Every structure is written in structure tokens, then in C-alpha cells.
Amino acid sequence: MRTLDAQGLSYAFGRHRLFSGVSLSAAGGEVLLVRGPNGSGKSTLLKLLAGLLIPEQGGVVYRDGETALDAAHLRRGLGMCAVEQNLYDDLTALENLEFFGRLRLGAGCGGRARPLLERAALWDHRNKTAKSLSSGMRQKLKLLAAVIHEPLFLLLDEPGSNLDSAGMELLHTLILEQKRRGPVVLASNDPREFGYADRVHTVAP
Amino acid sequence: MSIVVYLWILLCLFAAFVWSPTAAHFIGQSSRIVFFHVPMAWIATLAFLLSGWHSLRFLNTRNLAHDRKAKVAVRQGLLFALLATVTGSIFAKVMWGAFWNWDPREISITMLLFIYAAYLVLRSAVDDPVRRAHLAAVYACFAFVAMPFFVFIIPRVYFSLHPDTLLNARGKIEMQGRILATFLGSLAGFTGLFTLLYRLECRLEEIFFAEGETL
Amino acid sequence: MPTASTPLLPEVWTVFRKDWRAELRSKVAVNSILLFALVTLALVSYSIGPYRIPAGEKPAVLSAWLTIILFFTSMTGLSRVFVKEEESRTAETLRLAARPEAVFLGKLLFNLCLMAGVTAVVVPLFCLLMEFHIMHGCSFYGIIALAMFGLTIASTLIAAIISKAGMKGALFPILSFPLLMPILLETSLLLAKAAAYPDLGWLPEALGILTSYAGLMFIAAILLFERVWNA
Numbered sequence: 001m002r003t004l005d006a007q008g009l010s011y012a013f014g015r016h017r018l019f020s021g022v023s024l025s026a027a028g029g030e031v032l033l034v035r036g037p038n039g040s041g042k043s044t045l046l047k048l049l050a051g052l053l054i055p056e057q058g059g060v061v062y063r064d065g066e067t068a069l070d071a072a073h074l075r076r077g078l079g080m081c082a083v084e085q086n087l088y089d090d091l092t093a094l095e096n097l098e099f100f101g102r103l104r105l106g107a108g109c110g111g112r113a114r115p116l117l118e119r120a121a122l123w124d125h126r127n128k129t130a131k132s133l134s135s136g137m138r139q140k141l142k143l144l145a146a147v148i149h150e151p152l153f154l155l156l157d158e159p160g161s162n163l164d165s166a167g168m169e170l171l172h173t174l175i176l177e178q179k180r181r182g183p184v185v186l187a188s189n190d191p192r193e194f195g196y197a198d199r200v201h202t203v204a205p
Numbered sequence: 206m207s208i209v210v211y212l213w214i215l216l217c218l219f220a221a222f223v224w225s226p227t228a229a230h231f232i233g234q235s236s237r238i239v240f241f242h243v244p245m246a247w248i249a250t251l252a253f254l255l256s257g258w259h260s261l262r263f264l265n266t267r268n269l270a271h272d273r274k275a276k277v278a279v280r281q282g283l284l285f286a287l288l289a290t291v292t293g294s295i296f297a298k299v300m301w302g303a304f305w306n307w308d309p310r311e312i313s314i315t316m317l318l319f320i321y322a323a324y325l326v327l328r329s330a331v332d333d334p335v336r337r338a339h340l341a342a343v344y345a346c347f348a349f350v351a352m353p354f355f356v357f358i359i360p361r362v363y364f365s366l367h368p369d370t371l372l373n374a375r376g377k378i379e380m381q382g383r384i385l386a387t388f389l390g391s392l393a394g395f396t397g398l399f400t401l402l403y404r405l406e407c408r409l410e411e412i413f414f415a416e417g418e419t420l
Numbered sequence: 421m422p423t424a425s426t427p428l429l430p431e432v433w434t435v436f437r438k439d440w441r442a443e444l445r446s447k448v449a450v451n452s453i454l455l456f457a458l459v460t461l462a463l464v465s466y467s468i469g470p471y472r473i474p475a476g477e478k479p480a481v482l483s484a485w486l487t488i489i490l491f492f493t494s495m496t497g498l499s500r501v502f503v504k505e506e507e508s509r510t511a512e513t514l515r516l517a518a519r520p521e522a523v524f525l526g527k528l529l530f531n532l533c534l535m536a537g538v539t540a541v542v543v544p545l546f547c548l549l550m551e552f553h554i555m556h557g558c559s560f561y562g563i564i565a566l567a568m569f570g571l572t573i574a575s576t577l578i579a580a581i582i583s584k585a586g587m588k589g590a591l592f593p594i595l596s597f598p599l600l601m602p603i604l605l606e607t608s609l610l611l612a613k614a615a616a617y618p619d620l621g622w623l624p625e626a627l628g629i630l631t632s633y634a635g636l637m638f639i640a641a642i643l644l645f646e647r648v649w650n651a
Contacts, residue, residue, distance in 0.1 A: 099438050
């Protein structure tokens with residue numbers, strides 16, 4: 001059973017306290033929806049979960065069964081797609097995917113990019129640089145880059161932004177696939193994404 | 206303790222200008238500058254060591270109190286380094302006719318000034334306090350590693366105009382009698398003064414931090 | 421349970437190749453750095469020229485000029501490798517995927533290639549334009565290579581620091597200069613010797629100093645980088 005457990009997280013940006021004593025957990029097979037008004041700190045909370053920020057107090061533990069995952073294992077075991085995390089503009093769609101796949105999987109990532117790109121209807125655009133793709137295509141590419149290494153845990157911050165209905169379909173299937181591997185934490189205010197949630201955590205401002 | 210330090214410094218001033226004789230081989234009264242110039246350079250180096258130490262401690266503990274202490278050390282080190290540079294420059298003018306010669310020791314103190322100034326500029330360019338502390342601490346530690354090159358290698362390799370009044374190549378102490386006594390007294394006095402100033406400013410930093418302001 | 425991350429060297433190579441590929445497409449860093457170097461060269465050549473300096477002074481003066489040109493050229497281009505990541509908001513994506521050592525080494529490799537390319541163009545051109553005749557060619561170029569190696573290592577860490585701060589453009593030379601000063605001074609003097617001294621007895625000690633600087637900076641940078649990258 002793969003679990004993500006955050007206890008007593010406190011974080012302030014300078015003198016502005018975002019939250020304190022926040023605890024949440026998610027277990028394999030479920031989608032935890034993190035909701036809250038704009039400015040409540042949803043994105044910051046996700047960054048804390050990802051280890052991109054260090055909380056003042058509290059901590060986050062990822063477990064695969066009984067074993068806690070360290071930073072090195074988390075690079076392999078965690079996938080994240082967020083608004084403020086872009087892909088490389090000057091690389092093509094295919095190169096972007098292969099880059100992130102290769103970093104985590106080594107040469108063994110070969111062959112994973114094509115099926116994903118085809119599912120996202122991006123295979124025909126694989127040789128276009130990321131900056132020449134439309135915003136919806138870029139978002140789909142970001143989602144693919146987050147799951148190319150088949151992570152155990154997936155963090156999504158407003159994954160539906162810029163997506164059309166086909167894109168939302170893709171997101172839905174990716175989330176369903178991910179649920180078979182481990183928990184998904186989804187931060188969103190988009191009503192289209194509320195339906196994915198098994199549980200809800202609300203962040204108060 | 207502050208009274209003791211102030212009185213001691215008064216004593217040192219008296220000793221420096223009245224009690225101690227001038228040294229041979231120096232022009233006029235200029236040898237007296239060693240009682241001020243060398244202790245100032247010593248304090249500048251001490252402050253540098255302190256800032257390096259607290260920067261390292263911060264990187265180990267992530268405790269922002271160390272970051273504040275490192276910042277205070279740099280600020281005060283900058284002051285003493287400036288004073289050392291100015292007094293040295295005055296002496297250079299008297300003895301060798303030019304305010305600046307790019308003598309290796311002068312290069313060293315200049316580099317120290319640049320490092321201090323760069324550290325403070327870096328701090329002013331980062332808004333997030335935690336990130337600021339990390340970046341400043343890394344820069345201070347990195348500068349610390351580069352320092353052996355300033356202090357040890359460059360002066361060894363090149364001839365220096367600097368008078369070796371304290372420790373020369375043979376390792377003997379050249380100063381005698383009253384001059385030595387005044388020098389050591391001044392060294393102690395300046396160290397005491399720095400300790401006072403440093404502790405005072407650190408306390409001030411803590412108070413400002415507790416009230417949610419920055420200095 | 422997933423296996424631990426991939427071996428270091430392939431990861432370094434992946435990071436390097438990504439930066440290399442992106443740079444080949446945009447050519448921003450290489451163009452700006454080359455153009456800056458050429459403009460500076462042209463200025464020096466035009467204003468001073470090969471004949472204004474007396475032959476006896478040439479080695480010292482020209483070595484100093486060359487060192488200055490190389491320093492400011494490096495300041496023009498070596499920070500891009502990190503600044504771009506922050507400005508395009510790809511830094512966090514990279515942080516999640518690659519280990520810090522691989523990021524530093526990959527980007528260091530990129531900067532080394534950049535500096536090597538620029539030096540290979542600038543130095544011969546400088547010697548040509550300024551009629552700089554070098555007595556010990558191999559030592560001359562060897563010293564430059566070693567010095568630029570140390571300079572690039574230190575600059576790459578500083579680039580990582582300033583990429584996370586404001587005022588990046590101005591901050592880079594401000595932070596770099598104090599730390600590079602020993603190597604710049606040393607290089608200037610050594611190049612003058614390589615150009616003009618009849619014997620090479622000073623060479624071993626010189627190489628020792630340059631190598632120890634590069635080695636020390638490398639170790640310090642590797643140890644400190646992770647804190648900058650995750651700051």
C-alpha cells in the first residue's frame with residue numbers, strides 16, 4: 001500500500017503566514033482533492049508535498065508499504081504537473097518527454113514516449129518545439145511528462161487548465177491509470193475536476 | 206564589561222601616541238600607525254572567520270539566527286576592513302609616497318572588501334528570507350574556500366612592500382619593549398571593542414526579528 | 421519499490437545534451453558571448469593597436485588585456501545556463517527529475533564547452549591582431565586552458581546563486597569578481613612569463629597554483645550546489 005502522509009505543516013512566505021498545522025494523507029488508489037479559494041496556498045501546499053519547499057514545521061513522508069522513500073527514490077517515484085513548472089520551450093515535444101523519461105529511467109525509457117504522444121494526439125506534433133504548440137497541447141505534454149516514468153505518486157496542480165474536452169478525457173484516463181499505482185493529490189478549483197475526487201481537503205485562507 | 210574596554214582603549218591611545226617610542230627605519234611618527242592598522246586588519250579577518258563559521262552553521266542547522274549573526278559579522282568586518290585599508294593607505298603615502306601600490310597585502314584587503322560588499326549586495330537582491338539566508342551562506346562559504354589563495358599563496362609568491370614588523374620570514378618577533386606592549390594592548394583593546402559591537406548588533410538583530418522588522 | 425535513480429554520468433550527459441541542444445537552436449548564449457568578445461577585441465585593437473606598446477612592455481600589458489577580455493566575456497554568457505531555467509520556470513521541473521550533482525556537472529560541462537569555444541576563437545585572434553608573439557606557445561595555451569577551467573567552475577556556482585536573486589545581470593560580475601581575482605591576477609602574470617621568459621622553471625609552481633584553485637573550487641562547488649539549487 002502506497003501512502004503519502006503530511007503532518008503539522010506550517011509555512012510562511014516572509015511575514016505572510018500561509019498555513020500552520022496542516023495535516024493530510026492519501027493512500028493508494030484514491031484521489032485527494034485539495035480545494036480552497038485563490039491565494040489560500042493550494043499550490044504552495046503541493047510544493048511542500050513535493051519537497052520543493054521546506055516547511056517550517058512538520059514533514060511529509062512517502063511510503064511504499066513499510067519503506068519510507070528518500071529523495072533519490074522520490075525522483076523516480078513522484079510525478080508532478082503544475083502551472084508554474086514548464087517544459088523546455090526550445091526542445092520538441094518528443095525531446096521533452098525523452099529528457100524527463102531519461103533522467104528518471106535512464107536509457108530504459110525508450111519506447112514509452114511514442115504511445116503516450118499518440119494517446120494525446122500529439123504524435124504528429126512530436127517534432128515541433130514546445131513553444132510552438134498551443135497552450136492546450138503544452139498542458140497535455142506536461143501531463144505526459146509527469147507520468148512517463150509511471151510514478152507511484154502523482155501531484156497535480158490545476159491540470160485541467162487550457163484543456164478542451166479531449167484533453168480532459170486524457171486527464172481522466174491518466175488519473176485512472178495512476179490510481180492503480182498509488183495516490184493522486186489534485187489541487188483545483190475547476191468544477192470539471194471535482195468529479196475525480198474520492199476525498200476532499202479544504203485549505204482555509 | 207564595556208567600561209573596561211573603553212578605559213583600556215583610552216589607555217592604548219595614550220600608549221600609542223605618548224608612551225611608546227617611534228620605531229627605527231620609519232619616517233617620522235608613521236610607525237605609530239601599526240597600533241591601529243594591524244588590529245583593524247586582524248578584526249576584519251576575525252569577522253570574516255566568524256561569518257564563515259555562522260554561514261556553515263546555518264547550512265547545517267537551517268537556524269536563521271546563524272544567518273543573522275553572519276550578516277552582522279560581515280557588516281562589521283566591512284567597517285574594520287575599510288578602516289584598515291584607509292590607515293594602510295595613509296601609511297603608504299607617508300612611507301613610499303603613493304596612497305596605493307597594489308602590494309599583495311593591499312590586494313588581499315581589497316578582495317576582502319569586495320567579498321563583504323558582494324555579500325551584502327546579494328542579500329539585498331533576494332526577497333525571501335529563507336532563500337536569502339541560503340544563498341548568502343553558500344556565497345560566504347565559497348568565499349571562505351577561495352581565501353587561502355588570497356592570504357597564503359599570493360603574498361608568498363610575490364615580493365611585498367609590507368614591512369614585516371611582527372612576524373617576518375625568519376619567524377622572529379621584531380618588535381621590542383614598549384612598542385610590543387602597546388601593540389599587544391591595542392590588539393586586545395580592538396578585540397574587546399569588536400566583541401562589544403558584535404554582541405550589541407546581534408542582540409539588536411534578534412530584537413528587530415522578534416518584532417517582525419529587519420535592520 | 422522503484423529502483424534508485426539512474427547512474428550519475430548518464431544523468432550528467434542527459435542534462436548537458438539538453439542544454440546543448442537548446443542552445444544550438446536558440447544560439448543566444450554563444451552569439452552574445454562571441455559578439456561581446458569580438459567587439460571588445462576590436463576596441464582594444466583599434467584604440468591601442470599592435471604598435472603603440474613598446475616591445476618590452478608588450479607581454480605584461482597584452483597578457484593583462486587578454487585576461488580582462490576573457491573575464492568580461494565569461495561574465496556575458498556563463499550565467500545563462502541557470503538564469504534561463506529560472507526565467508522559463510523549468511527549474512522546478514528539473515529539480516523534481518534530476519539529482520543536484522547531475523544538474524551542476526551537466527551545466528558545468530556546458531559552460532566549459534562554451535568557454536572553450538570562445539577562448540579558441542578569441543585568443544588566437546587577439547594574438548594576431550595585437551602582434552602578440554609568444555615564446556612558449558604550449559605553456560601559454562595550457563595556462564589559459566587551466567585558468568579558464570577554474571574560472572568556469574567558480575562562475576558556474578555563482579551563476580546558480582544569482583539565478584535565484586534579483587538584478588541577475590549586475591550581480592553576476594559583482595559576486596564573481598572577488599572570487600576570481602586571484603586566478604585572474606595569477607593568469608595575467610603567468611601569461612606574460614609564458615610569452616617572454618626564456619626558461620620555464622616557473623611553470624610547475626604556476627600549474628600547481630592553477631590546478632589547486634580549480635580543484636578547490638570544484639570540490640567546494642559540488643558540496644555547496646545542492647543548497648543553492650534547492651534554495
